[in-house]
Amino acid sequence: MAILKVARLGHPVLRMPSQAVPKETIASAGMQRFLDDMIETMREYEGVGLAAPQVHVPQQVAVIEVAENRRYPGEGPVPLTVLINPKILSASKKSTVDWEGCLSVNEFRGQVPRAESLEVEAYNRKGEKVKFSAHGFFARVIQHECDHLAGKVFLDRMPDLSTLTHLHEFVRYWQA
Numbered sequence: 001m002a003i004l005k006v007a008r009l010g011h012p013v014l015r016m017p018s019q020a021v022p023k024e025t026i027a028s029a030g031m032q033r034f035l036d037d038m039i040e041t042m043r044e045y046e047g048v049g050l051a052a053p054q055v056h057v058p059q060q061v062a063v064i065e066v067a068e069n070r071r072y073p074g075e076g077p078v079p080l081t082v083l084i085n086p087k088i089l090s091a092s093k094k095s096t097v098d099w100e101g102c103l104s105v106n107e108f109r110g111q112v113p114r115a116e117s118l119e120v121e122a123y124n125r126k127g128e129k130v131k132f133s134a135h136g137f138f139a140r141v142i143q144h145e146c147d148h149l150a151g152k153v154f155l156d157r158m159p160d161l162s163t164l165t166h167l168h169e170f171v172r173y174w175q176a
């Protein structure tokens with residue numbers, strides 16, 4: 001396993017649409033090692049999600065894991081989830097606004113509206129097609145990671161940049 005280098009805002013790889021992963025390559029040793037490296041990298045930098053372009057690989061792969069009770073008490077943690085070629089099949093009209101950060105836009109937080117719930121389809125790391133619903137913070141993270149796969153970052157989704165906040169000031173003035 002290895003901790004991968006994270007691309008920061010300005011690196012062109014963050015602005016490229018990612019390529020779909022051929023289903024038959026998901027089980028390959030190379031892809032399985034890459035998934036393990038992404039998971040290790042996400043945990044090392046205490047992210048709740050990581051998309052492959054953030055480690056300089058423009059392929060449609062994302063990993064998500066949310067530890068116990070971050071910001072949505074009662075919703076519980078999100079277990080480790082690997083999404084390959086994820087598709088948001090439908091999104092609720094109802095949206096919620098909350099703070100987001102990004103390992104590629106490090107040391108910033110900003111308020112982003114996101115659909116409250118989603119229907120998602122993807123391959124898991126065994127190459128099985130999975131379909132599931134996601135709500136609240138999990139749905140937020142999926143939308144954030146799917147944006148990365150389309151070359152977007154959360155700043156693009158902020159209707160009002162006046163909430164853009166350095167992490168230090170976020171903790172000092174805004175953290176609930």
Ligand code: NI
Pocket residue numbers: 101102103104144148
């Ligand atoms: Ni991000």
